[in-house]
Structure formats: C-alpha cells, structure tokens
Amino acid sequence: MTEATPIKPHERLAAALSSDMEAVAALITTRMASENAPRIPEVTAHLVSAGGKRVRPLLTVAAARLCGYDGEDHVKLAATVEFIHTATLLHDDVVDESNQRRGRPTANLLWDNQSSVLVGDYLFARSFQLMVETGSLRILDILSGAAATIAEGEVLQLTAARNIATTEDTYLRVVRGKTAALFQAACESGAVVAGAPEDHVSALADFGDALGVSFQIIDDWLDYGGAGDAIGKDLGDDFREGKLTLPVIRAIAKGDDVEWAFWKDALERGNATDLDRARAILARHDTLEETRVEAIAWRDRAKAALRRLPQSDLRDMLGDLADYVVARAL
Amino acid sequence: MTEATPIKPHERLAAALSSDMEAVAALITTRMASENAPRIPEVTAHLVSAGGKRVRPLLTVAAARLCGYDGEDHVKLAATVEFIHTATLLHDDVVDESNQRRGRPTANLLWDNQSSVLVGDYLFARSFQLMVETGSLRILDILSGAAATIAEGEVLQLTAARNIATTEDTYLRVVRGKTAALFQAACESGAVVAGAPEDHVSALADFGDALGVSFQIIDDWLDYGGAGDAIGKDLGDDFREGKLTLPVIRAIAKGDDVEWAFWKDALERGNATDLDRARAILARHDTLEETRVEAIAWRDRAKAALRRLPQSDLRDMLGDLADYVVARAL
Numbered sequence: 057m058t059e060a061t062p063i064k065p066h067e068r069l070a071a072a073l074s075s076d077m078e079a080v081a082a083l084i085t086t087r088m089a090s091e092n093a094p095r096i097p098e099v100t101a102h103l104v105s106a107g108g109k110r111v112r113p114l115l116t117v118a119a120a121r122l123c124g125y126d127g128e129d130h131v132k133l134a135a136t137v138e139f140i141h142t143a144t145l146l147h148d149d150v151v152d153e154s155n156q157r158r159g160r161p162t163a164n165l166l167w168d169n170q171s172s173v174l175v176g177d178y179l180f181a182r183s184f185q186l187m188v189e190t191g192s193l194r195i196l197d198i199l200s201g202a203a204a205t206i207a208e209g210e211v212l213q214l215t216a217a218r219n220i221a222t223t224e225d226t227y228l229r230v231v232r233g234k235t236a237a238l239f240q241a242a243c244e245s246g247a248v249v250a251g252a253p254e255d256h257v258s259a260l261a262d263f264g265d266a267l268g269v270s271f272q273i274i275d276d277w278l279d280y281g282g283a284g285d286a287i288g289k290d291l292g293d294d295f296r297e298g299k300l301t302l303p304v305i306r307a308i309a310k311g312d313d314v315e316w317a318f319w320k321d322a323l324e325r326g327n328a329t330d331l332d333r334a335r336a337i338l339a340r341h342d343t344l345e346e347t348r349v350e351a352i353a354w355r356d357r358a359k360a361a362l363r364r365l366p367q368s369d370l371r372d373m374l375g376d377l378a379d380y381v382v383a384r385a386l
Numbered sequence: 387m388t389e390a391t392p393i394k395p396h397e398r399l400a401a402a403l404s405s406d407m408e409a410v411a412a413l414i415t416t417r418m419a420s421e422n423a424p425r426i427p428e429v430t431a432h433l434v435s436a437g438g439k440r441v442r443p444l445l446t447v448a449a450a451r452l453c454g455y456d457g458e459d460h461v462k463l464a465a466t467v468e469f470i471h472t473a474t475l476l477h478d479d480v481v482d483e484s485n486q487r488r489g490r491p492t493a494n495l496l497w498d499n500q501s502s503v504l505v506g507d508y509l510f511a512r513s514f515q516l517m518v519e520t521g522s523l524r525i526l527d528i529l530s531g532a533a534a535t536i537a538e539g540e541v542l543q544l545t546a547a548r549n550i551a552t553t554e555d556t557y558l559r560v561v562r563g564k565t566a567a568l569f570q571a572a573c574e575s576g577a578v579v580a581g582a583p584e585d586h587v588s589a590l591a592d593f594g595d596a597l598g599v600s601f602q603i604i605d606d607w608l609d610y611g612g613a614g615d616a617i618g619k620d621l622g623d624d625f626r627e628g629k630l631t632l633p634v635i636r637a638i639a640k641g642d643d644v645e646w647a648f649w650k651d652a653l654e655r656g657n658a659t660d661l662d663r664a665r666a667i668l669a670r671h672d673t674l675e676e677t678r679v680e681a682i683a684w685r686d687r688a689k690a691a692l693r694r695l696p697q698s699d700l701r702d703m704l705g706d707l708a709d710y711v712v713a714r715a716l
Contacts, residue, residue, distance in 0.1 A: 092559055093541035147507060151500040170481040170544050173503055177477060177510070178537035184514050184530035193521055200514035207508035211423040214500050229422055 065376035066109050069118055072373065076117045076131060077110065083135040087182050099163050099175040103142055111377075112242045113138045115267075119246025119260045122370035129190045129249050136199060137242045139183035144206055144234075146176035151214065152297055195245045202241035209233015213299070218324050220308055220316075222300035228269070235275075236268030243267075259364035263374065266358035270381050273351040276301035277385045280335055281344045292331040298323040302350060304334075306343040348385050355382045395706035396439050399448055402703065406447045406461060407440065413465040417512055429493050429505040433472055441707075442572045443468045445597075449576025449590045452700035459520045459579050466529060467572045469513035474536055474564075476506035481544065482627055525575045532571035539563015543629070548654050550638055550646075552630035558599070565605075566598030573597075589694035593704065596688035600711050603681040606631035607715045610665055611674045622661040628653040632680060634664075636673035678715050685712045 070077055084104060090096040113134035120130035148154070149162040150169045156162060164172040180203070187199050213230040216222045243264030247257040279294040280303055294301050300323065308319050315337055322328040338344050358378040365371050400407055414434060420426040443464035450460035478484070479492040480499045486492060494502040510533070517529050543560040546552045573594030577587040609624040610633055624631050630653065638649050645667055652658040668674050688708040695701050 090538050090541070092563065093538050093545065095541050095545045096538065144507075147503050150503055169499075171541070173477050173481055174537055174540045174544060176507075177474075178534060178541060180507070180510055181530060181533035181537050185527070185534055188523060188526045188530050191523055193518060193523075196518045196526065197515070200511060200518050203511035204508060204515055207504055207511050208420050208422050208426065211420070211425050211501070211504045211508060214504060215423065215425045233422065 065373055065380045066111055066114060069114050069370075069373045069377065070110070072370065073114065073117050073121065076121070076134070077114065079128075079131045080110075080113050080117065080134045080138070083131055083186075084138060087135065087139070087186060088179070090178070093178075095167070095171055096175050096178050099146070099167060099171050100142065100179065102160070102163055102166065103145060103157070110138065111271075112141050112238055115239065115242040115264060115374075116246040118370050118374060119243045119264075120250045121246075122365065122368050122374075123247050123250035123252035123256055123260075125246075125250030127249070129192075130246055132186050132190055133195065133199075133245050133249055134242075136183045136186045137238065137245070139179045139186065140199070140203060140206070141238060143176040143179040143183070144210070144238075146172040146179070148210070151210070152293070154293070190249065192249065195248055198241050198245050198248065202237045205233050205237040207233075209235075209237065216300055218298035218326070220300065220319050220323055222305060224302065224305055227300065227302055227305055231269055231272045232265070235272035236265045239268030239271065240264035256365055259361050262361035262364075263358050263378075266354045266361060267378055267381065270351045270354035270358060270378065273302060273347060273354065274382055274385045277303065277344060277347045277351065280304075280338055281385060292328075292334075295322065295331055295334055296328045298326060298328065303338050303343040303347045306346055307338050307341045310341045310343070311337065348382070351382045351385065355379065395703055395710045396441055396444060399444050399700075399703045399707065400440070402700065403444065403447050403451065406451070406464070407444065409458075409461045410440075410443050410447065410464045410468070413461055413516075414468060417465065417469070417516060418509070420508070423508075425497070425501055426505050426508050429476070429497055429501050430472065430509065432490070432493055432496065433475060433487070440468065441601075442471050442568055445569065445572040445594060445704075446576040448700050448704060449573045449594075450580045451576075452695065452698050452704075453577050453580035453582035453586055453590075455576075455580030457579070459522075460576055462516050462520055463525065463529075463575050463579055464572075466513045466516045467568065467575070469509045469516065470529070470533055470536070471568060473506040473509040473513070474540070474568075476502040476509070478540070481540070482623070484623070520579065522579065525578055528571050528575050528578065532567045535563050535567040537563075539565075539567065546630055548628035548656070550630065550649050550653055552635060554632065554635055557630065557632055557635055561599055561602040562595070565602035566595045569598030569601065570594035586695055589691050592691035592694075593688050593708075596684045596691060597708055597711065600681045600684035600688060600708065603632060603677060603684065604712055604715045607633065607674060607677045607681065610634075610668055611715060622658075622664075625652065625661055625664055626658045628656060628658065633668050633673040633677045636676055637668050637671045640671045640673070641667065678712070681712045681715065685709065 088097050088100040116134040116137050117130055145157065146163055149157055149164050150172045154162050155165050187196055209230050213234060216226050216230060240261050244257060244261040247260040276294065279292065282291060355378045359375050362371055362375050418427050418430040446464040446467050447460055475487065476493055479487055479494050480502045484492050485495050517526055539560050539562065543564060546556050546560060570591050574587060574591040577590040606624065609622065612621060685708045689705050692701055692705050
C-alpha cells in the first residue's frame with residue numbers, strides 16, 4: 057500500500073476507479089470484435105493498445121460514481137465515449153494525413169485510408185448500439201448531439217484551415233466542437249445515468265466543457281511550445297497542416313507586414329518549412345504565454361463548476377485533473 | 387388525371403406517397419443545415435440535389451403506410467435512412483476513389499476527401515439524432531444495428547478486394563452488409579413505427595433484405611453488362627477497383643489457367659486495362675446470365691415475403707418495384 061503511489065491525477069482517478077475501468081476495457085475488447093471482418097479488431101486494437109490516457113471514459117465513470125451511482129450502465133457509456141473518440145481519431149488521421157499518433161505509426165499508414173474511414177464508421181455505429189442498450193433516451197440525445205457537434209467542429213476546422221483571417225471566435229467554436237463536446241457529454245451522461253439532480257448534471261456538464269476547452273488550448277500550445285517526443289506526435293503538425301490555432305491567431309493580429317507575409321506563405325500556401333521562425337515570432341509577441349493564460353482561465357471555470365457539487369474524493373481528483381491539464385504547458 | 391401516368395414502379399410509389407415524400411425532402415433540407423459549418427449543406431446538397439431515386443426512404447414510408455400508420459414519425463425515419471445512405475455514399479467515394487456518382491462529379495473530386503469523410507460523419511450523427519426523436523428504443527436498435535452491419539460489409543469488401551480467391555459466400559456477406567442491411571432496416575423500421583403485428587414486421591424485413599440483395603446483384607451485373615451513361619457511373623468501375631463480384635467469381639471458378647492469369651493480373655495486380663476481354667470471358671462462361679438468374683431468385687424471395695402481408699395497392703407497388711429492380715438487367 058505504501059509503495060510507488062501514482063502521481064498524475066488521471067492515474068489516481070484510474071486507480072480509484074480501477075474495477076470500473078477494467079470493465080470498460082473488457083467491454084471495448086468484446087464490442088470491437090467482428091466475426092465478418094477481422095480487419096476491424098486489428099485496426100482498433102492497434103489504436104486501443106497504444107494506450108492513451110482514457111481520460112474521456114474516466115470522466116464518465118467518475119461523474120457517475122461521484123453522483124452516487126451503483127449500477128452498471130456507466131460502463132457502457134464509458135465504452136461508448138471511447139468508441140466515439142477512437143472513431144474520430146481514425147478519421148482525423150485520414151483528414152490530417154498524419155503519420156504518428158500516441159507515439160506509433162497511424163492506422164492509415166499501417167493499413168490504408170480506406171480501412172481507417174470504414175473502421176471508424178463501424179466504431180461509430182457500435183457506439184450507438186451500446187448507448188441504445190442503456191435504454192435512456194435522454195442519454196441518447198446527449199451523445200448523438202455530441203457526435204454531431206464533433207463532426208461540425210471538424211468541418212469548421214477544415215474550412216478555417218489555410219485561412220489566416222480566421223478569428224478567435226471561430227477558433228473557440230472549433231475547439232468546443234472537436235474537443236469540448238465529447239468531454240462535456242462524457243461528464244453529463246455519467247451524471248444523468250446516475251439520476252443526479254439537475255444542478256449536479258449541469259455542474260458536471262459545465263466542468264466537462266471547460267476542461268475540454270482548456271485541454272485543447274494546451275494541446276495547441278504544445279504543438280509549438282512542447283517537445284515532440286513527449287506529446288506522442290510531431291512538433292509543428294498544426295503549422296504544417298495550416299491550422300489556425302490561438303497562439304498563431306494572436307501573433308498574426310499583432311504582427312507587421314513582413315510577419316503577415318510569412319504566415320500567409322507558410323499557412324495558406326503550405327510553405328511551412330521554417331518552424332523555428334514561427335516559434336520566434338510567437339515568442340516575440342508572447343502569444344504562447346497568452347495562450348497558456350487563456351487555458352488557465354478555462355481551467356478555473358472548470359474548477360468553479362466543480363464547487364457546485366458536494367465535496368468528495370472523486371470531485372477533488374477531477375479538480376486535480378484540471379490542474380494537470382494546464383500543467384502540461386510548462 | 388389522365389395524362390402522362392408515371393411508368394416506373396418507384397415513380398408510382400413516389401406519386402402515391404407524394405405528400406410524405408415532400409415532408410421527407412423538407413426534413414432532409416432542414417436537418418442537413420449547419421450554422422457553424424456552411425461546407426456541410428454545400429456538400430450534402432450536391433449529392434441530394436443530384437436526385438437518386440430515394441428508394442430507401444420510399445420503402446420506409448411505404449412500409450409504415452401499408453401497415454396502416456397515420457402518424458408523422460415515419461417521415462423522420464425515412465430521412466434517417468436517407469442520411470445514413472448519403473453518409474455511406476460520401477465515404478464510399480473516398481474509399482473507392484470514385485470520380486462520378488449519379489452522373490455528376492463526386493464530392494471528393496469537387497471538394498476533397500477530408501470534406502467527404504467529415505460531412506459523412508456529420509450526417510451519420512444527424513441520422514442518430516433524428517431516430518432518437520422517434521423515442522422508440524426498438525427502432526434505435528434496428529437502425530444502429532444496420533449501421534454497424536453496413537460498415538462491417540464495407541470493411542469485408544475492402545479486405546476481399548484484389549483477392550481472386552474470394553468465395554460466393556463472402557460475396558453474399560458483403561452484399562448483405564453493404565446494401566441489404568439498410569433496405570431491410572428501412573422496411574422493418576417503417577413496420578415497427580406503425581405498430582404492425584410481428585408477422586408483418588418480419589415479412590417486411592425479409593422483403594427488404596431480399597430486395598436489397600437482388601438490387602446489389604443487378605448493380606454488379608450492370609458494371610459489366612450495362613451501358614455506362616444509363617447507370618450514372620463508369621462501366622467497369624468494379625473491374626478497375628479489383629472488386630470480386632458474382633459474375634467474376636463464377637467465371638474464375640470455370641476458367642482455365644490462361645484466364646486465371648488474366649484475372650490475377652487485372653484484379654490483384656491492378657492491370658485492369660482490358661475490360662473488353664473481361665466481358666468476353668464472362669460471356670464465354672455465361673456468368674452474366676447466371677448472375678441475372680440469381681438476382682431473379684432473390685426477387686422471387688422478396689415477392690414471396692410480400693404475400694405474407696394483406697393485399698393492398700402499396701404492397702403490389704412494392705412487388706412491381708422488385709420486378710423493376712431485376713428488369714434493369716436486360
């Protein structure tokens with residue numbers, strides 16, 4: 057009991073909820089099987105076995121438990137949420153033409169884009185089957201709405217990419233869609249399955265939303281400010297893909313004509329060869345630090361939402377998780 | 387009233403159900419909108435406005451009405467079914483790298499693969515939202531199961547492509563998945579929403595399944611036996627994509643070593659330049675005609691299933707539709 061206490065908040069959460077998370081892992085393995093098409097579990101297992109922190113299913117399980125749930129349906133919801141996430145990762149890697157994910161080659165590289173598209177579709181469909189099994193129309197409404205919002209956010213990101221006139225408002229809508237919607241639905245559905253009172257449901261939904269925004273802003277920080285091997289993807293991916301993220305949007309707003317021409321050439325015309333120069337410009341305008349401060353503001357909103365819930369160990373661990381999310385940018 | 391009677395069965399069905407189908411069209415337009423991402427309705431409208439016969443939503447509406455339904459939820463189900471179909475078309479065109487669909491350039495050609503993948507995801511999610519609105523867990527189970535079966539069939543088709551050892555059994559599983567599952571779910575969900583007795587529900591499910599198999603077998607016939615401009619896609623697409631369809635599987639089984647080498651080179655190695663020779667081989671072994679006979683057998687199963695339902699005009703029109711499906715191969 058005294059040896060090697062896990063340190064990171066998501067590891068402490070996973071330890072506190074270990075039997076639930078083992079049930080989630082077992083359900084994921086069972087439900088990703090396909091008698092007819094062995095390619096499906098191959099591709100899915102590649103991504104699932106690469107680990108990932110399983111933050112989203114952890115949120116669902118934690119939300120349900122801290123609302124006093126003692127049933128089994130939260131396990132199905134957690135697996136649903138992870139399936140939706142895995143499906144979007146498969147499709148994202150096709151869309152972004154990525155080569156690396158979670159420190160390993162992407163599925164589209166190991167197999168092909170076709171497999172990534174179709175296996176993603178299968179996982180989406182399986183996720184809906186799982187949520188139907190819970191028998192709750194309200195939960196179906198939350199999760200199917202989140203799936204639509206995610207896709208909308210991804211399309212908006214696609215059309216905003218390679219457009220240096222993209223505004224902070226558009227950026228926030230992309231972030232809310234592609235990331236925060238599922239964090240929010242993960243928390244909210246856990247509270248709903250537990251039959252929590254409405255003010256607790258909305259507190260957890262607000263927590264998930266703010267945590268997701270904070271998480272994505274830091275991810276975007278890491279793409280310029282992080283160390284490539286620590287984040288399991290290539291540093292500068294967003295730069296090369298012409299994505300307009302917060303540090304860049306702010307830097308463009310503050311820059312002169314020479315810098316504007318640099319961003320135009322790099323992000324719109326795709327001549328994104330000089331990452332060092334991009335980083336130097338961000339440093340000159342201090343926009344990486346501004347981005348971190350913005351993420352901290354969202355972290356604070358997340359923690360404020362938690363205070364609308366009764367005190368409990370799980371609640372405090374969720375607060376620590378919010379701290380950890382922004383502490384990745386140091 | 388006496389002028390220009392529509393001739394084709396799906397046109398007669400559409401005329402008999404015109405107010406329902408107008409409501410379906412209006413709902414599709416409303417629900418494919420997206421405030422955040424204008425690219426979504428653009429891409430969807432391109433495909434939707436290209437027409438298509440809307441066979442699947444017609445089946446849902448017809449099934450509900452012939453079971454005596456007088457509510458409104460069948461319109462939502464029909465739009466759901468069409469959204470699922472449209473989403474799979476968008477993803478199929480990416481997977482197949484197609485250039486033409488319904489006689490027009492494909493969305494992946496006009497926009498890009500990314501848009502097709504993500505807009506397809508959006509339509510999937512919207513379809514689930516629509517079916518949740520019906521409030522029927524049984525219907526959610528039917529349609530989410532169909533979506534999983536479709537994706538499974540597509541993955542199986544992908545792994546079976548470029549493998550000339552593919553069996554008729556695998557072929558049939560692909561057809562059941564990629565085509566018949568949605569025909570079946572379209573019919574079955576229409577019957578369920580109408581509160582039809584179980585023997586009528588299963589009769590309509592069996593009808594949809596057999597109609598779908600028949601439809602796909604004829605589609606595969608048309609790819610070798612049809613005229614390109616009449617089918618709205620390029621003749622020989624399956625040949626060039628290395629798909630193992632029934633006429634080819636049968637011809638390979640009957641062929642000699644020289645022919646085997648031809649198929650190996652064309653379908654597995656991708657040297658599919660000589661469509662005329664492929665057609666000549668199919669003709670020599672009479673496998674296009676065998677394929678047509680197989681489709682007729684499925685058509686007969688579809689019509690036998692209809693006889694388990696009370697006689698009505700709609701039922702007879704569905705029977706005529708089954709005849710029409712196979713009559714495309716003449």
